[in-house]
Amino acid sequence: xxxxxxxxxxxxxxxxxxxxxxxxxxxxxxxxxxxxxxxxxxxxxxxxxxxxxxxxxxxxxxxxxxxxxxxxxxxxxxxxxxxxxxxxxxxxxxxxxxxxxxxxxxxxxxxxxxxxxxxxxxxxxxxxxxxxxxxxxxxxxxxxxxxxxxxxxxxxxxxxxxxxxxxxxxxxxxxxxxxxxxxxxxxxxxxxxxxxxxxxxxxxxxxxxxxxxxxxxxxxxxxxxxxxxxxxxxxxxxxxxxxxxxxxxxxxxxxxxxxxxxxxxxxxxxxxxxxxxxxxxxxxxxxxxxxxxxxxxxxxxxxxxxxxxxxxxxxxxxxxxxxxxxxxxxxxxxxxxxxxxxxxxxxxxxxxxxxxxxxxxxxxxxxxxxxxxxxxxxxxxxxxxxxxxxxxxxxxxxxxxxxxxxxxxxxxxxxxxxxxxxxxxxxxxxxxxxxxxxxxxxxxxxxxxxxxxxxxxxxxxxxxxxxxxxxxxxxxxxxxxxxxxxxxxxxxxxxxxxxxxxxxxxxxxxxxxxxxxxxxxxxxxxxxxxxxxxxxxxxxxxxxxxxxxxxxxxxxxxxxxxxxxxxxxxxxxxxxxxxxxxxxxxxxxxxxxxxxxxxxxx
Ligand code: M6R
Numbered sequence: 001x002x003x004x005x006x007x008x009x010x011x012x013x014x015x016x017x018x019x020x021x022x023x024x025x026x027x028x029x030x031x032x033x034x035x036x037x038x039x040x041x042x043x044x045x046x047x048x049x050x051x052x053x054x055x056x057x058x059x060x061x062x063x064x065x066x067x068x069x070x071x072x073x074x075x076x077x078x079x080x081x082x083x084x085x086x087x088x089x090x091x092x093x094x095x096x097x098x099x100x101x102x103x104x105x106x107x108x109x110x111x112x113x114x115x116x117x118x119x120x121x122x123x124x125x126x127x128x129x130x131x132x133x134x135x136x137x138x139x140x141x142x143x144x145x146x147x148x149x150x151x152x153x154x155x156x157x158x159x160x161x162x163x164x165x166x167x168x169x170x171x172x173x174x175x176x177x178x179x180x181x182x183x184x185x186x187x188x189x190x191x192x193x194x195x196x197x198x199x200x201x202x203x204x205x206x207x208x209x210x211x212x213x214x215x216x217x218x219x220x221x222x223x224x225x226x227x228x229x230x231x232x233x234x235x236x237x238x239x240x241x242x243x244x245x246x247x248x249x250x251x252x253x254x255x256x257x258x259x260x261x262x263x264x265x266x267x268x269x270x271x272x273x274x275x276x277x278x279x280x281x282x283x284x285x286x287x288x289x290x291x292x293x294x295x296x297x298x299x300x301x302x303x304x305x306x307x308x309x310x311x312x313x314x315x316x317x318x319x320x321x322x323x324x325x326x327x328x329x330x331x332x333x334x335x336x337x338x339x340x341x342x343x344x345x346x347x348x349x350x351x352x353x354x355x356x357x358x359x360x361x362x363x364x365x366x367x368x369x370x371x372x373x374x375x376x377x378x379x380x381x382x383x384x385x386x387x388x389x390x391x392x393x394x395x396x397x398x399x400x401x402x403x404x405x406x407x408x409x410x411x412x413x414x415x416x417x418x419x420x421x422x423x424x425x426x427x428x429x430x431x432x433x434x435x436x437x438x439x440x441x442x443x444x445x446x447x448x449x450x451x452x453x454x455x456x457x458x459x460x461x462x463x464x465x466x467x468x469x470x471x472x473x474x475x476x477x478x479x480x481x482x483x484x485x486x487x488x489x490x491x492x493x494x495x496x497x498x499x500x501x502x503x504x505x506x507x508x509x510x511x512x513x514x515x516x517x518x519x520x521x522x523x524x525x526x527x528x529x530x531x532x533x534x535x536x537x538x539x540x541x542x543x544x545x546x547x548x549x550x551x552x553x554x555x556x557x558x559x560x561x562x563x564x565x566x567x568x569x570x571x572x573x574x575x576x577x578x579x580x581x582x583x584x585x586x587x588x589x590x591x592x593x594x595x596x597x598x599x600x601x602x
Contacts, residue, residue, distance in 0.1 A: 001074045001600040002086075002100035003027035004179070005196050006161045006170045008067040008215050009187010016189070017070040018058060020196040021051045023244065026252075026393050026590065026597040027100075027192060028074030031085035034058065035096035037163050038065030042096050046071075046085035050591075066187075066217070067170060069161045071098035074596040077106070078123030088127040090134035091119055094165035097133070099126040100192055101177040102601050104156035129154070133162060144214055147171040151212065152225065157350065157600065161190055170215040174207040177600045178348045178376060181205045181213055181220055183234065188215045193598070194237050194374075195244040195391050202240070205232045206374035235374060244391040251589045253394035253485070257575050258445050260399050261438040266388040267403040271410055274435045277428035279410050279417075284383055287418035290365070291337035292318040296327060296355035298599070300397035300480060301343040301404060306473035308343070308408025311564060315416035315423045324355035325602070331358065338364040339415070343408070345392060345400040346598040347375020354602060356380050369407060371400050385411065394590045395597045396485050398575045401477060402568050406437070409564045426562065433562045440559045440569055450576035453539060453554050457511040458584050463488060464502065464531075465574070466495035467515030468524055470567030474515050478574035485582040485592050495527035508535035513574065514552070516542035517566040525551065541570045 003024025007013045017034050025032075032054040033046025045061050047054045051072055071086035078084040087096040103109070106125035109132065114120070118131045132153055136146035143164040151160065157176030163169070172179060172190050182189035184201040190213065191197055194204055205222065207213060211230055213222045222230045249255035272279045293312055295305035305321040312319035320332050324342075334340065340359035344352045347370040356377060359366050366381040371389050378384045387403040409430065416423035457463070463482055465475035472494045479492035493502050495514065506512065514528040525548050528538045537553035540546065543560035556573040558566060582589050 001027055001596045001598050002192070003072040003196065004098050004100050004159055004161050004190070004192045005070040006068070006172065006190035006215065007187060008170050008217055009184065011066060011186060012064060013066050013068040014058060014063045016197065016200060017068050018051070018055050019199060020189070020191060021054070021070045021072050023195045023198070024192060025051050025072050026395055028072050028596045029591045030073045030075045030080030031082070032070070032072040033085045033087055034063065034068055034070040035087040035163060036063045036065035036068035037165065041165050042089070042093055042163060044087055044089065044096060046082065046087065048080045048082050048085055067163060067168065069096065069098050069163055069170060076102055076601060077125045083122045084124050086126060088122060088124060088130050090130040092134065095130040095133045095137070095162060097126060097129045097160060097162045099129060100159045100600060101157035103128065103154050103158060105154070109153065129160060129162070133164070137164070143167040143169065144171060148212060148225070148227070159192060168217060172207070172213040172215070174211050175209050176350070179207040180374065181207065181215070187217065188220050190215060194239065195393065198239060198241045198244050202237045203234055204237055204374065205234050207232065208379070237373065239391050244393065251394065253396050253398060253579055253589050256392055256394050256399045257572065257579065259390070260402050260445065260572060261442045263389040263399040263403055264406060264441055265438040266390070267406055268410070268434050268437070272431045272434055274431050277431045279413050279427060279431070281385060281411060281414050284385065284414070287339065287415040289337060290339045290415060290419045293339045293341060293415060294332055294334055295319065295321040295341045295343055296324040296352055296359070297321065297343035298324050298349055298351050300401050300477060301345060303473040303477035303480065304401050304404035304408060305341070305343045306476070307405045307470060307567065308341070308412060310470050310473070311409045311412035311425065312415065315412045315425045316420050317412065317416050324349070325351040327355040327358050334359060334362045334364045336363040339367060340364045341367045341369055342377050342381060343369045343404055344377050345371045345397055347372040347377035348598050348600050350600050350602045353377060353380065369404060395592055395595050396481055402571060405568045430562050430564060433565055437565060440561065441572060444558065444569060444572050448556070448573060448576045450556060450573055451580040453556060454577050454580035454584060456554065457537065458581065460511055461489070461507065461509040462505065463490040464506070464510055464512045465490065465492040465515070466498060466512060466524070466527060467517065467567070468495050469517055469519050470563055471495070471515035471517045471524070471570065474567045474571050474574070477571055478513060481575055481578040482581065484595065485578055485587055485589050486585055487587065487593070488581070495524045498527050499530055503530060503534065506531050506534045506536045511537050511539060513539045513541060513577070514548065515567065515570045516540060516546060516548050517563040517570070518560065519563045521546070521548065528552070541573055
């Protein structure tokens with residue numbers, strides 16, 4: 001949700017800035033812009049539209065200078081226009097600012113600045129910041145002190161980068177929105193996320209809330225708000241630029257779907273023993289004191305959390321999944337004996353972080369299941385389990401869902417054994433089958449008929465997805481993926497619920513994707529038959545030879561495996577259906593309209 005990049009060092013800044021914006025575009029694509037400082041002042045190019053639009057404008061602008069900042073926007077305050085694009089400046093253009101987050105007191109600050117004679121040119125909350133910095137510069141403060149004073153006046157969430165004419169530095173502050181510093185051989189980077197500068201360096205420092213960083217050509221200084229030096233570790237990230245690139249694929253989404261044999265192998269490696277059935281999840285403390293588990297998450301991660309809830313309950317553990325954004329008004333009771341698991345790919349989702357905060361205030365033990373090692377969720381929880389999926393750039397989450405689901409299944413068993421002494425999961429069978437999981441996924445990816453099925457049911461009124469048990473969250477996830485990238489109407493239901501209302505919508509124009517996980521398949525088959533009776537074409541997602549194929553109009557094959565893994569494998573077929581359906585409609589698959597990868601506002 002908005003991407004920030006900054007670069008200072010030897011040589012020209014513009015190329016790494018544009019590369020950074022291209023790599024960050026998954027965080028927002030309403031508008032983009034850069035500001036570069038050179039001997040002639042601060043030069044800005046910004047436009048509504050994609051990074052490509054801005055890159056074209058930059059090509060003709062000859063933006064020289066060794067330090068600069070850039071931004072790709074997901075609009076919150078003000079529509080996606082040229083005026084609202086970042087960087088924003090003060091009236092004299094001697095300060096330029098990019099920002100991710102929401103400045104909650106912007107209206108009051110704007111009113112005060114207006115009264116003092118400042119004129120505004122955009123509708124954004126961000127624009128108050130360069131005016132505040134300018135005001136302090138006018139009062140005689142040095143740029144760093146002026147920046148600090150301005151930041152002190154802000155309320156809300158922000159990752160901010162600023163440059164000032166006459167100062168060879170980038171000033172940055174973090175409060176509630178991610179910001180990471182990168183150390184390259186010829187200079188320093190600042191960005192919302194590591195893939196922004198992975199071509200240049202994998203050595204990073206994640207800033208923490210309250211940090212102020214000053215990047216100069218000869219080094220980076222990180223302090224707290226008062227200017228006291230803050231000790232922050234440098235880390236080497238184990239992602240590489242190739243992983244973060246699109247390779248030969250048309251879309252990141254397809255690349256990431258096909259990466260699942262590897263991402264799943266990485267997720268489970270060393271975490272189970274196929275011979276003994278032992279599940280070893282690193283150094284996670286014992287869960288012996290855990291009475292109940294509450295999973296908090298949003299979107300796709302919420303569906304993974306629901307998947308985990310099924311596994312936990314089947315293991316004999318009291319478990320509930322709640323949408324993170326519902327926690328403040330409809331939270332289940334929690335206490336010191338509750339384990340709250342935050343399921344979040346990015347580890348930066350504001351709703352999920354707020355739920356972690358809620359859990360901590362109630363004394364609950366917290367665990368983050370996340371993909372990003374230095375993320376806020378990883379830092380703010382008691383323990384972490386990393387899904388090791390590698391960078392996921394497509395806005396539609398794919399490989400991270402399957403990794404979350406498989407790890408929650410392992411975690412469910414471990415929590416059950418620690419807290420109850422036993423587990424209802426047939427984990428020995430599960431462990432044996434985990435050995436073959438990457439091969440199963442490869443065969444689905446290689447042999448899927450999803451493209452022809454997407455073509456066959458192209459242009460229908462609506463698309464329904466049904467399943468039970470592990471198949472229910474998969475149905476919800478299948479529908480989310482479909483609507484997210486095709487913009488077509490899609491809904492996911494528990495298959496038994498169809499007859500309690502949604503069946504009224506079922507016509508010969510509504511394909512129904514029915515997921516069979518090997519548990520109570522007869523009932524799911526009956527539910528699917530309720531749809532075929534109304535003329536709806538049913539696509540059965542089940543193993544070859546399954547009796548659901550007889551009633552179905554079409555079939556997507558999954559191997560006959562443990563039900564926990566069937567659901568996960570069915571998801572991969574549904575990801576491919578959504579991808580091909582969106583492709584037929586010529587949608588912006590990696591950057592669906594109105595959405596962004598990392599949702600850092602509540
Ligand atoms: O980074 P998170 O997993 O916390 O993100 C949560 C949702 O915003 C995310 O899963 C979203 O629903 C996906 N774009 C769906 O594909």
